Amino acid sequence: MTDYIVRATAADNQIRAFAATTRDVVETAREHHGTSPVATAALGRLLTAGTMMGSMMKNDTDMLTLQIRGDGPLGGITVTADAHGDVKGYVLNPEVMLPPKNGKLDVGGAVGIGLLNVIKDMGLKEPYVGQTILVTSEIAEDLTYYFANSEQVPSSVGLGVLMEKDNTVRRAGGFIIQLMPFAEEKTIDKLEENLKKVTSVTELLDKGYTPEQLLEELLGNLGLEITDTMPSRFYCNCSKERVEQAVVSIGRKDIQEMIDEGEDIEVKCHFCNTAYTYTIEELKEIIKRSR
Template sequence: MYSVLHLITEKQSEKDINMADKLIRAITDDGKFRAIAIEATDMMKTVATFHDASQLGITILGRALLGSLMVSNAILKGDERLAISIDGQGPAGKVVVEASAQGEVRGYVTNPKVTLPLTPKGQPDVANAVGTDGFLSVTKDFGANEPFTGQVALVTGEIGDDLTYYMAKSEQIPSAVAVSVLVDPDGTIVTAGGFMVSTLPDATDEDIATLEDKLANFPAISTQMLEGFTPSDLLNNLFGEEQVKVLSTTEVNLYPEIAKHDYARMLATLPLTELQEILAEDHGVEIIDRFTGKIINFDENELQAIIASKDANGL
């Protein structure tokens, strides 16, 4: 069967509402810091069913999905969206994520089955799996057919650190991005969450130094989530009770899956001669959705119908 990869549509539809997974935007009462915090454990449990991933592979993808959601909500608005590509030449391959300001996300790791020994601290070795011999690229789509791409060199390959560096260098917004995805060795998602803190103009060097000290001594996000702490709790634990005002809450979820009829429309954009060649040689088409791992098949009759319609319209 002929394989067509990376077919993507812009189609969106109604989705199930899951209030357990949410992203909050907040500001400190003194107006010196803006913060975003997220919990997406249930969403990550769904993602884990899509990809035949190792503990390390799903940890990498989860960090990228959560970090991209927070970055998109920090720098986008309305229907705007972004695509993040992380390629550090490591054994995990490329990490690709799409996210919107409305809380939707999807992504994949080129080699989701990547395995490496645990770090000396007993953690999945994300840094060496991703690598640092490359770049993190962010392409912002503002809906005007003029996407803008910013790129920075990878710093540590840990993803959170690299998004932190991107925010400071490319967006000129000093920030700290922390993402955590706790995965059992069998691939079961235990917790998934994180936060991003950005400085505002009123923050002094002393304020920033104090925050850096707090971050350096902040308990592990996964430990706090296991104790039942919510995104709001994470920020209260960082800045102090009653020191943070929540401005808005957004549900987070995966982009709707691409329907077969949408794939049919995408196939119809291929040249007629190419479709006829596929029909003659392979008698059908097999499409692999890289975001879900699902296979969509078009048999000989279905492909003939696409060709007939295209030919009838003189395309």
């Protein structure tokens, strides 16, 4: 189990906490999409958050979508996660290059000013949609703000992606710590003190900290209890049949034009970049089925 999520409580259930190591998830995304270092860092942070937030959902069929739409050169990021640790995602402009800012990858500059959407599909008639402005566009702070404002849950989110010199992913991971409504003042004060000591998630990840050690650092003096662990992976459930629905959605007139041009078409999945080819015969069958 290389990538995994840890779920925990502390201070007699006054705190709930999640931590994850996601190096393989983020490296797989980088390989699929050919992302630049700054795009890898931005996508990696949101994938890490997505896998932990997905694990918060109660039902097997629940789905979470995180969308960031900013005016920076990245254009936007979309991540989808389920309750089992499976996550996938993409950035609109994967090849964006920006100079470093204060010696670090400029994720905030790449994302720009914009909005964060959190969509939870829990099998009800309408999905839950929460929306907040991007406060710093560095992603962790934006999610902290989202939890406090949209879900009224005081939280602390830390996310980190560290790159190698050859632009592969060296480390990735993070944590989400949340206070329950009945949390006592002394618990809150102690937690705030602990959080002040952790200045950089990336630094701890680079020291080889596991999710358990991250939580130990943050909650060790608050009676930390690990409740369970689950594997996490980059997983896309696309198939030729599913992508066919996207082909159908462009309309019979446009499909007929493709047939008339006499060339096979290639359609790529947004989330994993897998290419699917549809021959003229297959396009004719699609038109027949869509009648």
